[in-house]
Amino acid sequence: MDKKQKKPVTLADIAAIAAVTPMTVSRVINNSGYVHADTRARVLGVAREMNYRRNGLARGLKRQCTETVGLVIGDIANPFAAELSGGVREVLEERGYTVFICISEHTAKEDVQAFDSLADHRADGIIVATRASKSANERLAELIESGIPISLIGRDFRHPHADLVMADNLKGGYEATCHLIDNGHKRIGFIGVSLTDGVRLRRFQGYLEALKDNGLPVEDRLIVGGREVGEQMPGYSTEEMGYDGMMKLLELKSRPTAVFARNDFTAMGALNAIKRAGLRIPEDIALVGYDDIPLALHTSPTLTTVRQPTREQGRCAAEFLLRRIEGDHEQPRAEKTFDCELIVRESTLPGAEVVSGSNRKRKIKTA
Amino acid sequence: MDKKQKKPVTLADIAAIAAVTPMTVSRVINNSGYVHADTRARVLGVAREMNYRRNGLARGLKRQCTETVGLVIGDIANPFAAELSGGVREVLEERGYTVFICISEHTAKEDVQAFDSLADHRADGIIVATRASKSANERLAELIESGIPISLIGRDFRHPHADLVMADNLKGGYEATCHLIDNGHKRIGFIGVSLTDGVRLRRFQGYLEALKDNGLPVEDRLIVGGREVGEQMPGYSTEEMGYDGMMKLLELKSRPTAVFARNDFTAMGALNAIKRAGLRIPEDIALVGYDDIPLALHTSPTLTTVRQPTREQGRCAAEFLLRRIEGDHEQPRAEKTFDCELIVRESTLPGAEVVSGSNRKRKIKTA
DNA sequence: TCAGGATAGGTTAACGTTAACAGGCGAGGT
DNA sequence: ACCTCGCCTGTTAACGTTAACCTATCCTGA
Numbered sequence: 092m093d094k095k096q097k098k099p100v101t102l103a104d105i106a107a108i109a110a111v112t113p114m115t116v117s118r119v120i121n122n123s124g125y126v127h128a129d130t131r132a133r134v135l136g137v138a139r140e141m142n143y144r145r146n147g148l149a150r151g152l153k154r155q156c157t158e159t160v161g162l163v164i165g166d167i168a169n170p171f172a173a174e175l176s177g178g179v180r181e182v183l184e185e186r187g188y189t190v191f192i193c194i195s196e197h198t199a200k201e202d203v204q205a206f207d208s209l210a211d212h213r214a215d216g217i218i219v220a221t222r223a224s225k226s227a228n229e230r231l232a233e234l235i236e237s238g239i240p241i242s243l244i245g246r247d248f249r250h251p252h253a254d255l256v257m258a259d260n261l262k263g264g265y266e267a268t269c270h271l272i273d274n275g276h277k278r279i280g281f282i283g284v285s286l287t288d289g290v291r292l293r294r295f296q297g298y299l300e301a302l303k304d305n306g307l308p309v310e311d312r313l314i315v316g317g318r319e320v321g322e323q324m325p326g327y328s329t330e331e332m333g334y335d336g337m338m339k340l341l342e343l344k345s346r347p348t349a350v351f352a353r354n355d356f357t358a359m360g361a362l363n364a365i366k367r368a369g370l371r372i373p374e375d376i377a378l379v380g381y382d383d384i385p386l387a388l389h390t391s392p393t394l395t396t397v398r399q400p401t402r403e404q405g406r407c408a409a410e411f412l413l414r415r416i417e418g419d420h421e422q423p424r425a426e427k428t429f430d431c432e433l434i435v436r437e438s439t440l441p442g443a444e445v446v447s448g449s450n451r452k453r454k455i456k457t458a
Numbered sequence: 459m460d461k462k463q464k465k466p467v468t469l470a471d472i473a474a475i476a477a478v479t480p481m482t483v484s485r486v487i488n489n490s491g492y493v494h495a496d497t498r499a500r501v502l503g504v505a506r507e508m509n510y511r512r513n514g515l516a517r518g519l520k521r522q523c524t525e526t527v528g529l530v531i532g533d534i535a536n537p538f539a540a541e542l543s544g545g546v547r548e549v550l551e552e553r554g555y556t557v558f559i560c561i562s563e564h565t566a567k568e569d570v571q572a573f574d575s576l577a578d579h580r581a582d583g584i585i586v587a588t589r590a591s592k593s594a595n596e597r598l599a600e601l602i603e604s605g606i607p608i609s610l611i612g613r614d615f616r617h618p619h620a621d622l623v624m625a626d627n628l629k630g631g632y633e634a635t636c637h638l639i640d641n642g643h644k645r646i647g648f649i650g651v652s653l654t655d656g657v658r659l660r661r662f663q664g665y666l667e668a669l670k671d672n673g674l675p676v677e678d679r680l681i682v683g684g685r686e687v688g689e690q691m692p693g694y695s696t697e698e699m700g701y702d703g704m705m706k707l708l709e710l711k712s713r714p715t716a717v718f719a720r721n722d723f724t725a726m727g728a729l730n731a732i733k734r735a736g737l738r739i740p741e742d743i744a745l746v747g748y749d750d751i752p753l754a755l756h757t758s759p760t761l762t763t764v765r766q767p768t769r770e771q772g773r774c775a776a777e778f779l780l781r782r783i784e785g786d787h788e789q790p791r792a793e794k795t796f797d798c799e800l801i802v803r804e805s806t807l808p809g810a811e812v813v814s815g816s817n818r819k820r821k822i823k824t825a
Numbered sequence: 826t827c828a829g830g831a832t833a834g835g836t837t838a839a840c841g842t843t844a845a846c847a848g849g850c851g852a853g854g855t
Numbered sequence: 856a857c858c859t860c861g862c863c864t865g866t867t868a869a870c871g872t873t874a875a876c877c878t879a880t881c882c883t884g885a
Contacts, residue, residue, distance in 0.1 A: 150873080191560065518870090
């Protein structure tokens with residue numbers, strides 16, 4: 092009687108014991124159709140006793156939907172990913188969907204793998220928040236073509252039948268850089284990208300444009316930390332890139348008076364390199380980060396940074412996806428760009444906003 | 459002809475066009491059995507042209523396995539979660555399994571939801587790395603009872619048929635505290651737990667034991683940051699707890715000379731509170747964190763902390779799970795405890811290890 | 826009295842895939 | 856000539872669930 096692998100309980104098993112047909116059990120489990128109260132109670136009792144769990148495979152197969160959505164992110168271990176997935180989950184779980192997360196640490200191969208897994212397992216839709224790449228984009232296009240609802244977050248890829256949500260990082264980078272220029276800086280470094288592969292990083296483009304619009308030259312030596320250091324590295328360790336990059340900038344005979352880091356972790360690394368060199372922030376070197384991670388408020392000095400409404404982007408992408416799942420899968424693209432916000436703190440302006448630990452709004456209110 | 463939702467291509471569709479039976483197509487797709495080279499090529503051609511994706515639901519239903527494993531974590535946005543999932547994925551993806559991650563932000567309800575989703579979708583096994591709770595443990599027991607392979611990481615729950623992997627955080631906490639005591643500290647604070655609910659946090663127990671073994675009293679006022687502040691908060695924001703907790707300790711008439719924080723984020727918050735108060739680390743207050751996140755190396759001063767082999771725990775849990783999936787689902791429990799390592803840096807010992815950005819080993823070598 | 830609706834439950838046939846079995850055909854051995 | 860074995864393909868019947876349809880009561884109101 093004791094087989095090695097015990098078989099899961101099925102509707103038929105319950106039906107046999109409760110002396111009804113599987114269909115009736117199904118009706119009880121799903122609370123649909125008419126079932127007599129007595130019958131319902133009896134069936135429910137048996138189901139509970141036998142520890143029944145419905146079979147999502149069979150269910151999905153028959154109903155042609157799984158009530159499941161996939162979220163593809165790189166770089167977990169990053170407040171950004173956490174906020175994003177939080178927003179996505181908020182919206183979807185309220186509507187009865189389960190969110191499964193697939194991680195692709197920023198390689199195109201893993202991206203494609205993640206898409207395929209989700210498509211194969213018939214997720215009702217996919218939200219993609221990884222960086223674009225040629226091969227992954229092609230596969231994405233195939234999936235869209237074959238009718239799977241897809242919603243993109245901050246991904247540089249457009250398709251007539253995939254929704255798109257992003258933050259205006261170009262403007263964010265532009266404003267951060269302008270802020271430094273406004274404070275009198277003329278030699279501003281950038282950490283976290285190389286000139287050649289930086290064309291895709293919008294915040295870097297914003298940096299370049301701000302320099303140009305203000306008649307400042309772009310100096311190659313002031314741009315450090317490109318691919319060789321870690322285009323592929325997990326995000327939470329980009330602070331190493333910031334530390335190393337800053338060290339390089341400090342070794343220049345004429346070093347920059349201000350630095351813009353690609354994200355707050357990178358900025359944090361730079362910050363510590365500056366302090367270790369015995370220099371003051373912002374008097375000797377001003378510093379701007381990007382993302383406004385919680386920690387940015389608790390460094391000393393506190394970090395000037397650019398905040399993007401991450402949670403809202405997640406919510407929005409989820410809402411777009413829902414509309415597509417529950418409506419026409421091939422409806423025209425919805426697109427929304429969120430504005431970023433420059434948060435000025437002590438690392439660029441002595442005596443700027445200093446906020447103690449807990450009086451900081453954490454959740455963006457529901458729309 | 460253009461329906462609103464296009465139907466996915468099936469084996470039968472391909473079979474019709476390639477003039478074979480679905481079974482033959484199945485053989486081609488799965489590379490199993492005998493198929494003539496010409497037939498294979500023809501079928502493959504049609505499949506590619508029609509953009510076929512196999513239906514994992516039907517496949518799983520028929521084969522009684524999905525080649526899918528669920529990983530339940532709280533607290534994404536934490537290097538710990540990232541390393542853990544990295545280890546898990548390394549092992550499982552190499553063996554052809556897809557890892558789906560479910561997030562449960564440390565509430566029992568979400569835990570149970572995650573378990574249910576994964577069980578319903580017939581994941582072949584589940585790895586659980588969230589904190590234990592009564593209701594979640596009960597559901598877990600039910601799932602184990604019904605034959606789903608389960609592997610636990612750092613979860614205070616034992617079951618004869620579920621594997622268990624953990625780090626010896628009791629010893630870690632003990633050693634961290636002893637390190638402070640060895641350096642002459644007699645009044646040592648703890649941030650991140652309240653006396654009442656702290657009984658489950660092993661590293662806190664280690665702290666208590668170390669005090670006791672060294673004849674030092676436990677002072678309630680030195681233990682701050684319990685449930686009221688944020689037992690439920692996302693981990694990446696526990697630095698707020700550190701900041702607020704430290705502020706509380708600083709307000710005491712006789713403040714501690716050393717502080718042990720429940721994790722590095724908390725320590726980071728504490729560190730900034732101390733600096734903002736104009737005190738020196740470690741001269742005025744020594745500080746120890748826990749987890750050795752990458753950032754711990756780049757604060758000033760660098761942070762003394764306890765490192766647990768996170769990636770290896772993930773790998774180990776995955777290996778245990780595989781053994782269970784591919785063997786007897788009800789084999790006896792495997793259990794492994796990993797040792798932690800105290801990393802002494804400047805925050806407790808002036809002039810201790812200072813390491814520059816990149817010469818630090820990142821990946822633990824494959825066994 | 827009887828049409829018509831609400832209630833209760835059974836029957837059938839899929840959803841897409843594949844394990845198991847059943848040929849058929851040709852080559853090689855005896 | 857016969858048997859065997861390797862190759863190639865087809866047939867059948869599930870896997871567990873549910874949509875769609877059907878039957879049989881019972882009640883209500885005209």
